[in-house]
Amino acid sequence: xxxFICGFGTVGQGFCEVLAARRQFLIDRYGEPVTVVGAMDSxxxxxxxxxxxxxxxVSVKQGTGRVGTETYQDSVExxxxxxxxxxxxxxxxxxxxxGAGLRNIEYALGNGKDVITVNKGPxxxxxxHLIDLAESNGCxxxxxxxxxxxxxxxxxxxxxxxxxxxxxxxxxxxxTCNFILSKMDTGQPFEQVLKEAQQMGYAETDPTNDxxxxxxxxxxxxxxxxxxxxxxxxNDVRITGITSITEDAISLAASHNMVIRLIGEVSESKLEVGxxxxxxxxxLGISGTLNTAQILSDLAGPxxxxxxxxxxxxxxxxxxxxxxxxxxxxxxxx
Amino acid sequence: xxxFICGFGTVGQGFCEVLAARRQFLIDRYGEPVTVVGAMDSxxxxxxxxxxxxxxxVSVKQGTGRVGTETYQDSVExxxxxxxxxxxxxxxxxxxxxGAGLRNIEYALGNGKDVITVNKGPxxxxxxHLIDLAESNGCxxxxxxxxxxxxxxxxxxxxxxxxxxxxxxxxxxxxTCNFILSKMDTGQPFEQVLKEAQQMGYAETDPTNDxxxxxxxxxxxxxxxxxxxxxxxxNDVRITGITSITEDAISLAASHNMVIRLIGEVSESKLEVGxxxxxxxxxLGISGTLNTAQILSDLAGPxxxxxxxxxxxxxxxxxxxxxxxxxxxxxxxx
Numbered sequence: 207x208x209x210f211i212c213g214f215g216t217v218g219q220g221f222c223e224v225l226a227a228r229r230q231f232l233i234d235r236y237g238e239p240v241t242v243v244g245a246m247d248s249x250x251x252x253x254x255x256x257x258x259x260x261x262x263x264v265s266v267k268q269g270t271g272r273v274g275t276e277t278y279q280d281s282v283e284x285x286x287x288x289x290x291x292x293x294x295x296x297x298x299x300x301x302x303x304x305g306a307g308l309r310n311i312e313y314a315l316g317n318g319k320d321v322i323t324v325n326k327g328p329x330x331x332x333x334x335h336l337i338d339l340a341e342s343n344g345c346x347x348x349x350x351x352x353x354x355x356x357x358x359x360x361x362x363x364x365x366x367x368x369x370x371x372x373x374x375x376x377x378x379x380x381x382t383c384n385f386i387l388s389k390m391d392t393g394q395p396f397e398q399v400l401k402e403a404q405q406m407g408y409a410e411t412d413p414t415n416d417x418x419x420x421x422x423x424x425x426x427x428x429x430x431x432x433x434x435x436x437x438x439x440x441n442d443v444r445i446t447g448i449t450s451i452t453e454d455a456i457s458l459a460a461s462h463n464m465v466i467r468l469i470g471e472v473s474e475s476k477l478e479v480g481x482x483x484x485x486x487x488x489x490l491g492i493s494g495t496l497n498t499a500q501i502l503s504d505l506a507g508p509x510x511x512x513x514x515x516x517x518x519x520x521x522x523x524x525x526x527x528x529x530x531x532x533x534x535x536x537x538x539x540x
Numbered sequence: 541x542x543x544f545i546c547g548f549g550t551v552g553q554g555f556c557e558v559l560a561a562r563r564q565f566l567i568d569r570y571g572e573p574v575t576v577v578g579a580m581d582s583x584x585x586x587x588x589x590x591x592x593x594x595x596x597x598v599s600v601k602q603g604t605g606r607v608g609t610e611t612y613q614d615s616v617e618x619x620x621x622x623x624x625x626x627x628x629x630x631x632x633x634x635x636x637x638x639g640a641g642l643r644n645i646e647y648a649l650g651n652g653k654d655v656i657t658v659n660k661g662p663x664x665x666x667x668x669h670l671i672d673l674a675e676s677n678g679c680x681x682x683x684x685x686x687x688x689x690x691x692x693x694x695x696x697x698x699x700x701x702x703x704x705x706x707x708x709x710x711x712x713x714x715x716t717c718n719f720i721l722s723k724m725d726t727g728q729p730f731e732q733v734l735k736e737a738q739q740m741g742y743a744e745t746d747p748t749n750d751x752x753x754x755x756x757x758x759x760x761x762x763x764x765x766x767x768x769x770x771x772x773x774x775n776d777v778r779i780t781g782i783t784s785i786t787e788d789a790i791s792l793a794a795s796h797n798m799v800i801r802l803i804g805e806v807s808e809s810k811l812e813v814g815x816x817x818x819x820x821x822x823x824l825g826i827s828g829t830l831n832t833a834q835i836l837s838d839l840a841g842p843x844x845x846x847x848x849x850x851x852x853x854x855x856x857x858x859x860x861x862x863x864x865x866x867x868x869x870x871x872x873x874x
Contacts, residue, residue: 224839228703356840358700365699366692369562369860388821465821486820487722487799489830489846493821498844505558505857506690510832512823512844523839526703538872 207240207533208257210290212281212310213297214247214273217324217351220518221294221525222260228526236533244288248297250274251284281306282313292532294525295323301424301440304328315339315347322528324351324521326424330440333431346532349432351524353425354379354497357513358524361531363433363501370503372433374473377499378490379425381515382409382416383448383468387481388493390456391465396449408495418447419468419479426470430477438477446480459483465491541570541867542591544578544624546615546644547631548607551658551685552579554852555628555859556594562860570867578622582631584608585618615640616647626866628859629657635758635774638662649673649681656862658685658855660758664774667765680866683766685858687759688713688831691847692858695865697767697835704837706767708807711833712824713759715849716743716750717782717802721815722827724790725799730783742829752781753802753813760804764811772811780814793817799825 209225211218225232225240232240241257247267252258252274267273278284285293293314297307308328314321316339323329328336329352340347350360354377363372378384385408389399400417403409415421423443430436448468459466462483467490469482484491489510492498497515502508514520543559545552559566559574566574575591581601586592586608601607612618619627627648631641642662648655650673657663662670663686674681684694688711697706712718719742723733734751737743749755757777764770782802793800796817801824803816818825823844826832831849836842848854 224703227839231703356843358696358843361700362692362696365865366695366861368864369558369565370857391821487725487825487827489823489826489832491821492823496823498823503857505561505853505860507848507851507854508846509690509692510844510846512842512846514841517841519839520841523704523837526839527700530702531699 207236207238207292208243208290209240209292209294210244210285210288211242211294211296212246212285212307213295213325214245214263214267215296215298216518217296217521217525218245218294219264219267220522221296222264224519224522224526225260236537240529243290245273246278246281246284247273250277252276253284253288255289282309285310285313290319292320292322292529295321295325296525297325299325299327301327301330301420304331308332311336311347312339315343315345318343318345320346320348320532322348322525322532324349324525326352326428329431330424330427333428334437346535348528348532349428350528351521353428354499354513355515355517356520356523357497357499357511357515358527359429359499359501359511360432361527362511367501367503367506367509370505372501372503374471374476374502375429375433375499376469376471376490378467378492378497379422379470379499379515380416380419380468381495381497382413383422384492385495386417387448387451387467388465390451390453391460391493393453395453396451417449419445422468422470422479426472426477426479430472434472434474436474442477444478444480448481451481467491541572541574541626542577542624543574543626543628544619544622545576545628545630546580546619546641547629547659548579548581548597548601549630549632550852551630551855552628553598553601554856555630556598558853558856558860559594570871574863577624579607580612580615580618581607584611586610587618587622589623616643619644619647624653626654626656626863629655629659630859631659633659633661635661635664635754638665642666645670645681646673649677649679652677652679654680654682654866656682656859656866658683658859660686660762664758664761667762668771680869682862682866683762684862685855687762688833688847689849689851690854690857691831691833691845691849692861693763693833693835693845694766695861696845701835701837701840701843704839706835706837708805708810708836709763709767709833710803710805710824710836712801712826712831713756713804713833713849714750714802715829715831716747717753717756718826719829720751721782721785721801722799724785724787725794725827727787729787730785751783753779756802756804756813760806760811760813764806768806768808770808776811778812778814782815785815801825
């Protein structure tokens, strides 16, 4: 199986490390190795039909700042000159236009390649179009890592809960906000905790995307489209961030044995992100940088999943999960 | 697809209700209905090769106390006189000998039938033997509902986390104990809360099996065998129950921002059930009758799942999940 990786930042490199660590496992399971034949960062690419040592690619990137020696203008041109079976699209997300990621995914699906992505932009903007493209070309589009990182949710709903009527999903989809809010539980004010989050690398210098709820909104859109079969985009979400949460609000909640968390909510009719009261001890009342989601369905009742929403290897593990699911599917079709 | 249901108590009846509710869904997905051709309670059985209305079976059982008009001595004799594809074995659990459930499962697997069970006895006593029997006869043995009811864990580890090296699983596998311990968090003594649990139907008149940790131990054994490939039985588990947890212990924990929960722990080398300190806000620190499990693996890190550990429809939903998984498998093999 030949893989082309678009985007060679943290996640792309993490995926190479995961592939190296699971090389023998994949050979044992499928009778053939998974080979990285190509990798592309924002300016350069490397392509070799015989495959690269994935750790060598990581080491080149870390040493030179570039994954390859060839430069390019048009990523699709690079892809169309390469032979591969699966595109792993993990380039930086662009929620306004979908960016190069959208064009890469469109190219791959349009040419019968399976796609695994964690790139939220294309999924939040053009979900229905991409799913239709995958179906009409008989290939798979998988995106487990796009919501909640290593927290299993998309494939869980599709496979394990296939017989359920899922009524709603409510969850914490942004670890930065959850870190801030749960630190505020201990009496610290918003501004101070935000600074701490920035110092620890949990929040970016411009934290808008996280604290205004935009990142959570992307995830809610993906769930609405993937799990509820809706056809919505980022602009359809009612979003409230956490910047106006005061210490007073937190202590008032605490006096009722509650905590405040930034909750994304999605159902057939709902599409919201905003601060909500959660009882202490409730599965959604977790602290720290974790992500969590409560799936409410008619038979199973509430099922909650919790996991690391980000991280080099954690996100790559979700890509591995999608890769295994695609390769299982291919093995059965033979 | 023809199903024979052994055991027609809460779960067997719940499964019939679920099958009735999902009749059209299953026809749409597989192009054929799932038909209940037989059902057996502790004394009687009903068999009709053309199938029953599953709700009618429930209504007969509820009206007469018996599922059928025929009585039997030997359940295996009944099964061997019937034609079916999948055995749903949900008869009362017998952790000492495995009881009729063990013999029913052995018969079915030995004769090439797939088996779905939530019966912990046979799984906690003869796991390796049953898995080998399934493999050598080319059929499936599924048991999602045997651990944590509607909480997805067995199939999650096998499918979604297939690429992970699972290092340990720690969890709350008994809702009765968790109800008691989380009620004690509010300052009530053990004996009083136990009485309340009995009044509310959460604890049995003889609560030994729950509060001494025996029920949790069965689940830990199933996980050890199913997820870690071990070959252990109930007697290998180091078990401490919750009867000696005092109000003082609970308040001491609270003063350190911790709660006490009955945790089952399993890994390559560990097999324990006992009360443990859990930080407030930790995914394992949940309150109420829920079950939860934290799966620690090398790539994804900690993944926690939470759900209803028991209940008529909830447990039946886990059986439905297994049924779909088996039927997907069969559909692909065609």
